[in-house]
Amino acid sequence: MREMIRMVATLTILAAVAGGLLATVKTTTAERIEQAVLEYVQGPAVMSIMENVTNDPLEDRFAIEIDAEERDFFVGMVDGVPKLVAFEGKASGYGGDLGVMVGINVETGEIVGIGLTTHAETPGVGSRAETDIRFLQSFVGLPVVAADKIRIGEDDGEIANIGGATVTARAVCTAVRRVGNMYENYESEIKTKVADFSG
């Protein structure tokens, strides 16, 4: 019995100390990690969507709290006018959460491009969603709020499926629809904040 108690006590103390230590480190590094994610994960996705902008969208960003979560919105200028906004939506893919950055033209409400940020899809199968031009291009030009169109062909939508990676393709569509949903609900706020960047 004594040995039993000793075993339980040792494991409990060890686990508690470990948990406390990790919680401390996690809170102290949170800000730097966020910065790094911005630079390495969201950055490339934003830049790939906004090709012809004259500003640095990573600099020109604002945040809106949606569903108790701070979300970053990246603003793109075309000919000195803030015209594009990009933000991220998440959905469950084949291997956990995947994030999709969606660029929207605020004048027309059309998608200008999408790019994957974080994902853990199977390399070589689901991960093709990152590079499959036919798939990525099929989002371009669709109104971001058109939830019935942002589905793969098999689901009566207008998005080109990725062969062998239907789960991933559907997840990307879901993430984009969520972005559309948020855009619809916060449209006026987003547009006001984007307009603030002019001049």
Added chain:
Amino acid sequence: MAKTIAQEFKKGLWDEIPPFRLVLGLCPVLAVTTTAENGVGMGLATTFVLVCSNMLVSLLRNNIPPRVRVPCFIIIIATFVILVELLMQAFAYGLFLELGIFIPLIVVNCLVLGRSEAFASKNKFLPSLADGLGMGIGFTISLGILGAVRESLGTGMISGIQVFGPSFEPFEFMVQAPGAFVALGLLLCLMNILGKK
């Protein structure tokens, strides 16, 4: 019988150099050594975990009940691994993206658990520190060499510098998964020849 601390340190560098002599921890050895930089990065991360866990296990060796020693080791190792993961995300995110899933997998790297079980739980603090450091550095060197061999043959350059001149035809096979086995096999063979004398 008792070896000096210097001997404990040195054995990890040649006599018992982990991937080649002990042939332990092969999963990351094969998976991340596509470039020299990745190999060294992975090696350093593993070294950190190995040294820290060896020190702690050695300090606690008289307080850990033998029947729950493995769960205790795993908690200690996992803590340091998550620590490395968080620090790497904060300060070397590029490397974190490259190594990805293999960082959390250090937890189950049998080299780390193996040293805790076979060495640190039976030895004093300083020898354990020396053992961890030696093994870790040996592991890093091995991964670096394997990475350099694969990268140079597979792409013709190391960290962006041409090593064989412009006329070299990259041997792409070497940076793919089967190339890892071949490169490791050849290096093992070379080690054995050199070790025989």
